[in-house]
Amino acid sequence: MSWHMPILVMKFGGTSVATLDRIARASKRVAREVANGYDVIVIVSAMAGKTNELVGWVEETSPMYDAREYDAVVSSGENVTAGLMALRLQEMDIPARSWQGWQVPLMTTGVHSAARIVDIPPAKILAKFAEGMRVAVVAGFQGISPDGRITTLGRGGSDTTAVAFAAAFEAERCDIYTDVDGVYTTDPRIEDKARKLDKIAFEEMLELASLGAKVLQTRSVELAMRYKVKLRVLSSFEEYDPEAGTLVCDEEEIVESKAVSGVAYSRDEAKMTLISVADRPGIAAAIFGPLSEAGVNVDMIVQNISEEGRTDMTFSCPVGQVARAEKAMQKAKESGAINYHDLVADTDVAKVSIVGIGMRSQTGIAAKMFDVLAREGINIKVITTSEIKISVLIDRKYMELAVQSLHDAFELEKAG
Ligand code: ASP
Ligand code: MG
Numbered sequence: 555m556s557w558h559m560p561i562l563v564m565k566f567g568g569t570s571v572a573t574l575d576r577i578a579r580a581s582k583r584v585a586r587e588v589a590n591g592y593d594v595i596v597i598v599s600a601m602a603g604k605t606n607e608l609v610g611w612v613e614e615t616s617p618m619y620d621a622r623e624y625d626a627v628v629s630s631g632e633n634v635t636a637g638l639m640a641l642r643l644q645e646m647d648i649p650a651r652s653w654q655g656w657q658v659p660l661m662t663t664g665v666h667s668a669a670r671i672v673d674i675p676p677a678k679i680l681a682k683f684a685e686g687m688r689v690a691v692v693a694g695f696q697g698i699s700p701d702g703r704i705t706t707l708g709r710g711g712s713d714t715t716a717v718a719f720a721a722a723f724e725a726e727r728c729d730i731y732t733d734v735d736g737v738y739t740t741d742p743r744i745e746d747k748a749r750k751l752d753k754i755a756f757e758e759m760l761e762l763a764s765l766g767a768k769v770l771q772t773r774s775v776e777l778a779m780r781y782k783v784k785l786r787v788l789s790s791f792e793e794y795d796p797e798a799g800t801l802v803c804d805e806e807e808i809v810e811s812k813a814v815s816g817v818a819y820s821r822d823e824a825k826m827t828l829i830s831v832a833d834r835p836g837i838a839a840a841i842f843g844p845l846s847e848a849g850v851n852v853d854m855i856v857q858n859i860s861e862e863g864r865t866d867m868t869f870s871c872p873v874g875q876v877a878r879a880e881k882a883m884q885k886a887k888e889s890g891a892i893n894y895h896d897l898v899a900d901t902d903v904a905k906v907s908i909v910g911i912g913m914r915s916q917t918g919i920a921a922k923m924f925d926v927l928a929r930e931g932i933n934i935k936v937i938t939t940s941e942i943k944i945s946v947l948i949d950r951k952y953m954e955l956a957v958q959s960l961h962d963a964f965e966l967e968k969a970g
Contacts, residue, residue: 559593560591560726561593561723561724562592562593562595562727562729563594563595563597563716563725563727564584564597564716564728565596565597565713565730566596566597566598566599566635567599567712567731568601568602568603568604568605570599570790570791571598571599571600571602572602572603573601576790577642580639581639581643584596584643584648584689585643585646588648588689592726594688594689594690595679595725596639596691596692597692597715598636598693599631599635601634604631605695605709608627608628608630609628611627622703622704625669625696625703625704625706628667628706629693629695629704629705632693632695635693637652639691640689643689649686649688649689650687650688650689650691651682651689651690652691652693653679653692655692655693655715656697656704657678658675658679659675659697660674660692661674661700662698662699662707663699663700664699664700664701664705665705666699666703666706667705667706667708668706668707668708669699669708670707675722694711695711695712696711696715708771709771710770710774711771713730713770713771713773713774714773714774714777717775717778717781718777720778720783721777721778721781721783727784728778728783728785729786730770730785731788731790732787732790733790733791734769735789735792736788736789736798736799736800737751737769737787737816738750738816739751739816739817739961739967740817740818740961740966744819744954744957744958745958745961747961747967749967749968749969751800751815752801752969753801753802753803754801754803754808755802755803755804755805755808755811755911756779756805757805758910759775761818761907761942761943762818762909763775770802784802785801785803787802811911812910813916813919813964814912814919814960814964815910815911815966816910817906817908818906818907818909819907822872822904823872823905824870824900824903825868826868826869826879826880826897827866827867828866828883828894829866829896830866830894831864832863832864832894833860833863834863837867837892838855840886842855842869844883844885844891845879845882845883847882848882850875850882851871852870852871853869853905854870854945855868855869856869856936856938868936870905876901880897883897884897902950903935903948903950906945906946906948906960907943907944907945907946908943908944908964909942911942913941913942913943920944923946927946927948930959932948932949933949934947
């Protein structure tokens with residue numbers, strides 16, 4: 555067994571490595587942690603905007619592109635930043651080298667452009683740490699498939715790379731440096747009283763991440779929860795402060811929690827209703843099977859009470875997928891798999907949700923939410939709940955108002 559210092563994983567997002575100056579700045583943060591006694595694994599994103607540019611080049615060259623070549627091209631932005639940061643650290647006399655995914659190797663499934671991490675054998679990097687290397691700068695977002703091709707992990711995948719490394723190397727913590735200084739009770743652009751949270755539970759973060767608080771890739775939070783990786787989200791633009799940011803952690807570490815921790819929203823939703831569907835066993839499968847095959851991300855589902863063997867089925871999906879959903883339903887109708895009278899799409903809706911682990915032990919939260927919306931004259935079109943979340947679909951024009959009044963009513967501007 556090779557000896558090494560405690561390990562810290564530091565991930566820098568695209569805006570934190572957008573220019574050579576910013577790479578230098580990020581490198582100083584890394585140097586500080588090296589001085590603090592850590593061996594550091596740095597995970598880098600591509601420079602801001604680079605991945606979009608690369609995706610554009612691929613699409614322009616080949617509209618029906620080969621996903622393996624897409625990954626070969628799109629993964630390259632991270633190679634540049636990894637090499638540049640290693641060079642910058644070397645300039646600071648810190649023993650560092652870059653690693654591309656395949657060199658580690660970060661092994662993934664063969665699902666190109668959306669690969670999942672299968673294994674990260676730590677031996678090679680640990681051996682280098684034992685030889686005196688202090689920083690491994692790893693290109694995020696990329697890996698190698700079972701048949702030796704380069705893969706990528708889906709947009710935002712560097713977060714997942716970072717958490718997976720932290721788990722594989724049993725790192726003390728995984729610091730995610732980004733352009734916001736933490737996770738907020740809601741979007742500060744909508745509610746100026748939004749407050750930065752010191753701590754948030756994995757489960758809450760998962761709800762917020764999948765609800766569109768685009769701070770962390772959802773998959774990275776799932777991984778962190780599974781392996782209990784302590785995650786910290788913080789800004790690379792602020793002065794160094796060991797207490798900075800938001801800690802995403804196990805529920806047990808949060809001593810006291812309010813019923814509601816945050817208000818999330820998703821602006822571009824659509825509500826689709828299949829009117830008068832024959833109600834029989836297997837009908838839901840006959841509807842949602844084809845929708846899922848067509849790549850429609852169905853979120854909320856409501857089946858109405860049926861009358862004389864017929865019912866209405868309502869579901870929500872991203873507004874950009876309405877045409878796809880309509881086509882899939884039309885096809886299913888023509889094939890005789892389902893039978894409905896009409897399909898009505900309401901494309902002017904948004905989803906607003908309140909999230910909090912405290913909901914498990916406190917009652918009356920849903921009633922309070924509905925009351926707040928009622929007082930603002932906001933009509934609720936669909937409601938869904940989970941143990942720690944209540945979501946409503948409302949007219950899009952009321953979205954900001956709903957977020958603000960819920961933030962107010964649950965006093966989220968106040969700590970603890
Ligand atoms: N550069 C990749 C992207 O923009 C991966 C990442 O930054 O997380 O999706
Ligand atoms: Mg990101």
